[in-house]
Amino acid sequence: MMRLLKRKPDRNDFELVTFGTDDLPPYAILSHTWTEGQEVTYDELRAGVGKGKTGYAKIRFCGERAAHDGLQYFWVDTCCINKSNRGELREAIASMFRWYRRAAKCYVYLSDVSQRRREGSNKHTASTQEQAFRKSRWFTRGWTLQELLAPMSVEFFSKEGSRLGDKQHLKQQIHEITGLPLPVLQGGHLYQFSVNERMSWTETRRTTLEEDLAYSLLGIFDVNIPLHYGEGKVNAFARLRQEIDKLDKCIQDLHITNPLSDKKRIEGTKGGLLEDSYRWILDNLDFQTWRSDQQSRLLWVKGDPGKGKTMLLCGIINELHKSIAQTALLAYFFCQATDLRINSATSVLRGLIYMLVSQQPSLISHIQKKYDRAGKTVFDDANAWVALSEIFTDIIQDPTLSTTYLLIDALDECLVDLPKLLRFISQQSTASSRVKWIISSRNWPDIEDQLERAGHKIKLSLELNADSISTAVSTYIQHKVLELAQIKKYSAKTQTAVLEYLSRNSNNTFLWAALVCQNLDQIRPLDTLERLNEFPPGLDSLYHQMLQQLRLSYRADLCKCILATMAVVYRPVTLHELKCLVDMPDHIADDLESVMEIIRLCGSFLTVRNGAVYFVHQSAKDFLLEEASDEIFPTGLAEVHYSIMSRSLRTLSLTLQRDMYSLRALGYPIDKVKQPDPDPLAKSRYACVFWIDHLSDWFSLSCADPYGDLQAGGTVEVFIKEKYLYWLEALSLCKSMSEGVVLIEKLEALLQVRADAPELLKLIHDARRFILYHKVAIENNPLQAYASTLMFSPTRSLIRKLFRHEEPTWVTIRPAIGDKWSACLATLEGHSDGVCSVAFSHDGTRLASASARSPSHTTGPGSHRRRGTGRSRSGTPAAARVYKRYILAHHSL
Numbered sequence: 012m013m014r015l016l017k018r019k020p021d022r023n024d025f026e027l028v029t030f031g032t033d034d035l036p037p038y039a040i041l042s043h044t045w046t047e048g049q050e051v052t053y054d055e056l057r058a059g060v061g062k063g064k065t066g067y068a069k070i071r072f073c074g075e076r077a078a079h080d081g082l083q084y085f086w087v088d089t090c091c092i093n094k095s096n097r098g099e100l101r102e103a104i105a106s107m108f109r110w111y112r113r114a115a116k117c118y119v120y121l122s123d124v125s126q127r128r129r130e131g132s133n134k135h136t137a138s139t140q141e142q143a144f145r146k147s148r149w150f151t152r153g154w155t156l157q158e159l160l161a162p163m164s165v166e167f168f169s170k171e172g173s174r175l176g177d178k179q180h181l182k183q184q185i186h187e188i189t190g191l192p193l194p195v196l197q198g199g200h201l202y203q204f205s206v207n208e209r210m211s212w213t214e215t216r217r218t219t220l221e222e223d224l225a226y227s228l229l230g231i232f233d234v235n236i237p238l239h240y241g242e243g244k245v246n247a248f249a250r251l252r253q254e255i256d257k258l259d260k261c262i263q264d265l266h267i268t269n270p271l272s273d274k275k276r277i278e279g280t281k282g283g284l285l286e287d288s289y290r291w292i293l294d295n296l297d298f299q300t301w302r303s304d305q306q307s308r309l310l311w312v313k314g315d316p317g318k319g320k321t322m323l324l325c326g327i328i329n330e331l332h333k334s335i336a337q338t339a340l341l342a343y344f345f346c347q348a349t350d351l352r353i354n355s356a357t358s359v360l361r362g363l364i365y366m367l368v369s370q371q372p373s374l375i376s377h378i379q380k381k382y383d384r385a386g387k388t389v390f391d392d393a394n395a396w397v398a399l400s401e402i403f404t405d406i407i408q409d410p411t412l413s414t415t416y417l418l419i420d421a422l423d424e425c426l427v428d429l430p431k432l433l434r435f436i437s438q439q440s441t442a443s444s445r446v447k448w449i450i451s452s453r454n455w456p457d458i459e460d461q462l463e464r465a466g467h468k469i470k471l472s473l474e475l476n477a478d479s480i481s482t483a484v485s486t487y488i489q490h491k492v493l494e495l496a497q498i499k500k501y502s503a504k505t506q507t508a509v510l511e512y513l514s515r516n517s518n519n520t521f522l523w524a525a526l527v528c529q530n531l532d533q534i535r536p537l538d539t540l541e542r543l544n545e546f547p548p549g550l551d552s553l554y555h556q557m558l559q560q561l562r563l564s565y566r567a568d569l570c571k572c573i574l575a576t577m578a579v580v581y582r583p584v585t586l587h588e589l590k591c592l593v594d595m596p597d598h599i600a601d602d603l604e605s606v607m608e609i610i611r612l613c614g615s616f617l618t619v620r621n622g623a624v625y626f627v628h629q630s631a632k633d634f635l636l637e638e639a640s641d642e643i644f645p646t647g648l649a650e651v652h653y654s655i656m657s658r659s660l661r662t663l664s665l666t667l668q669r670d671m672y673s674l675r676a677l678g679y680p681i682d683k684v685k686q687p688d689p690d691p692l693a694k695s696r697y698a699c700v701f702w703i704d705h706l707s708d709w710f711s712l713s714c715a716d717p718y719g720d721l722q723a724g725g726t727v728e729v730f731i732k733e734k735y736l737y738w739l740e741a742l743s744l745c746k747s748m749s750e751g752v753v754l755i756e757k758l759e760a761l762l763q764v765r766a767d768a769p770e771l772l773k774l775i776h777d778a779r780r781f782i783l784y785h786k787v788a789i790e791n792n793p794l795q796a797y798a799s800t801l802m803f804s805p806t807r808s809l810i811r812k813l814f815r816h817e818e819p820t821w822v823t824i825r826p827a828i829g830d831k832w833s834a835c836l837a838t839l840e841g842h843s844d845g846v847c848s849v850a851f852s853h854d855g856t857r858l859a860s861a862s863a864r865s866p867s868h869t870t871g872p873g874s875h876r877r878r879g880t881g882r883s884r885s886g887t888p889a890a891a892r893v894y895k896r897y898i899l900a901h902h903s904l
């Protein structure tokens with residue numbers, strides 16, 4: 012609810028009109044400092060009294076100014092809030108920032124800056140007026156900080172109502188007066204400034220009530236705390252800080268990737284974004300309809316590989332960013348098949364929610380209930396999709412959400428649960444008229460079928476916009492050729508020939524042109540003309556040619572080995588990791604520059620950015636896996652998985668040891684751990700998290716274990732026996748304990764099916780019980796892997812016996828622990844009320860439990876939540892949850 016002022020028809024009086032948040036008309040808002048006893052209150056305005064107060068002149072000024080700007084309504088804090096109603100006052104303080112943000116105009120009335128005196132006397136020059144402006148009390152008050160920052164349009168007026176300028180034009184003076192950074196005065200998003208920086212903005216400001224200094228920051232941090240006047244400034248700031256820290260922790264846990272950084276990285280790896288090659292979209296009719304028509308909610312950009320979809324979306328993001336400033340929210344996500352972190356439906360939702368919450372932290376309220384109960388697992392356990400889609404749906408329905416733009420690039424690269432995601436987008440894109448979507452993908456019939464169901468959508472096919480794309484590609488080629496000509500010092504003849512060749516053969520495909528330019532960069536100018544024809548039209552033909560070049564290299568075998576490894580790893584690897592995964596001569600592996608050199612020899616298939624190796628494009632990887640697989644994987648894909656697995660184990664065996672980060676204290680918390688430089692785990696991070704996945708893929712692709720790795724005395728047994736606890740510590744340092752649980756389960760399942768090694772199976776089974784039981788302790792304090800875990804494990808635990816030498820010797824009285832693991836494998840949490848019903852599914856793989864009250868989240872591993880599938884005894888709907896493949900009691904030990 013917001014109460015606005017409106018001039019009565021006789022123009023000398025005002026009336027108050029109440030509006031709901033959703034139907035607010037455009038309005039102006041006043042910012043000023045209060046004068047004791049001179050402000051017009053809510054009751055006075057309603058009674059039509061107080062017209063002789065100076066505060067009334069301010070109301071009149073604001074009304075006239077609003078009318079001058081074509082605004083019928085305006086808001087003044089003195090009389091639009093009924094302060095005698097404490098509930099309303101609380102609500103108003105919580106909404107104040109948003110009200111200023113939504114105002115079409117904010118008028119700052121400076122009662123201590125006068126113009127009249129200057130006009131009446133020659134002594135008052137412009138500089139004295141500027142001095143008065145600089146000294147104005149308005150800049151020293153606490154609440155006026157948000158009144159300066161929240162609105163888009165802030166105009167300053169003198170006591171007489173003369174306009175002095177606006178925030179944009181006066182930014183340099185305001186910066187000097189307040190110390191506020193220029194970017195924030197130019198509309199930069201508040202979340203881009205650190206907590207401490209934002210806190211420092213109030214250092215020179217004052218409020219009448221000391222607690223208000225903290226409360227006036229609620230909007231700046233977009234958090235809410237109950238107002239306790241009388242608690243004192245220190246307590247108010249402490250509570251504010253606590254709330255901010257809580258919010259920060261939740262956002263940190265939500266973080267899986269920062270799409271903002273992904274965008275910068277993608278633009279960088281693709282050679283920088285060229286504005287002239289995407290601006291055609293701004294004149295495109297489909298795009299314009301999507302932007303302007305309220306009913307058009309979903310724009311689907313589709314096109315073949317390398318047609319420029321990703322870069323186009325980067326450009327659209329930039330343009331939206333410029334035009335919406337802070338009036339709307341903008342969240343995006345770039346799916347990348349080559350990176351496990353960002354190729355699933357849950358990571359897309361996580362990334363979008365992360366961006367939305369970072370921009371409007373109050374949206375965290377939709378996460379908080381689930382998060383408070385289950386912590387980080389809410390975002391990454393087996394129920395993550397259910398939880399995240401519920402959170403997302405709630406966010407989209409939030410009444411405080413302004414216009415929101417959501418962009419998802421490369422849906423075809425979402426490898427996990429794409430159908431779920433498409434269904435979700437189809438539903439959600441019709442759910443709110445305030446939310447607009449852009450998605451992009453290749454021309455895949457499956458995606459087309461799924462999106463058919465979405466209403467209010469527009470398809471934008473790059474192939475059907477051939478003219479625009481052709482011009483955009485031409486511009487791109489001209490730019491690239493000019494760049495090449497300057498670097499390589501081409502003659503005019505060569506430059507023209509290159510330009511002509513690229514223009515004739517690109518077939519409107521950016522990527523083809525980009526790759527040829529990259530290759531030309533490696534060729535001497537002298538040879539360029541003769542060798543131009545080596546680059547055939549068509550992407551696949553070009554890749555064949557690049558492979559042909561690579562065959563001629565002295566290091567062809569090593570290059571192929573690197574390409575094979577890169578094609579099967581589950582995420583891009585760093586140079587440090589790569590040299591441990593690939594068998595290369597020591598003199599190369601020991602020198603990062605040499606490794607880079609070898610990567611350069613891999614044609615233009617790979618690129619290196621910030622120390623990590625990437626495929627230049629998904630189509631390059633597809634080519635190696637499909638067209639060139641016989642050559643790149645001569646002994647089959649399985650062998651590459653095997654090689655990565657065995658090299659990973661070798662690296663881990665050499666690098667893992669107790670206390671790799673020199674934490675010393677057994678209780679050292681993971682939140683305080685800082686990665687040392689150099690990082691002892693730099694080369695083994697990938698190996699740590701993925702060796703079992705490669706082992707598993709090796710087995711699923713081949714039918715035997717010819718090397719005996721999974722047999723008694725094989726590499727796996729040796730590793731577990733010698734390094735298990737160090738591996739757990741490393742998993743904790745890599746923040747991957749949850750993955751560790753899944754990995755060890757995977758290993759046990761593999762052994763049950765594929766190996767004939769009962770003793771090894773017992774060991775792995777024990778290792779699984781160990782990690783399940785102690786996961787939380789090790790996850791929070793890495794060195795607990797050697798303390799509580801060992802002491803609180805059963806005396807006959809195989810892991811405990813193997814690592815007895817690591818137990819703390821100073822504990823003289825040890826807890827009495829049984830000799831076997833207890834029947835309780837793990838505790839499933841989540842119900843908020845007593846569980847009244849439990850049932851196994853017929854095939855014994857699922858367990859359903861129900862309670863009378865709705866659970867907010869399930870934490871059990873492999874659990875899956877469904878709503879309303881049961882009834883409580885009283886006949887009212889019960890909350891039920893289903894635990895998948897979960898065994899509660901275990902009797903084999």
Ligand SMILES: Nc1ncnc2c1ncn2[C@@H]1O[C@H](COP(=O)(O)OP(=O)(O)OP(=O)(O)O)[C@@H](O)[C@H]1O
Nearest residue numbers: 281284285288316317318319320321322521522525
């Ligand atoms: N506006 C642009 N500015 C600079 N480079 C561009 C631009 N558009 C395309 N390119 C170049 O073309 C290449 C291919 O573009 P992009 O990756 O956007 O294609 P895509 O359609 O997303 O491909 P795919 O769907 O196969 O992933 C980029 O790597 C880049 O080198």
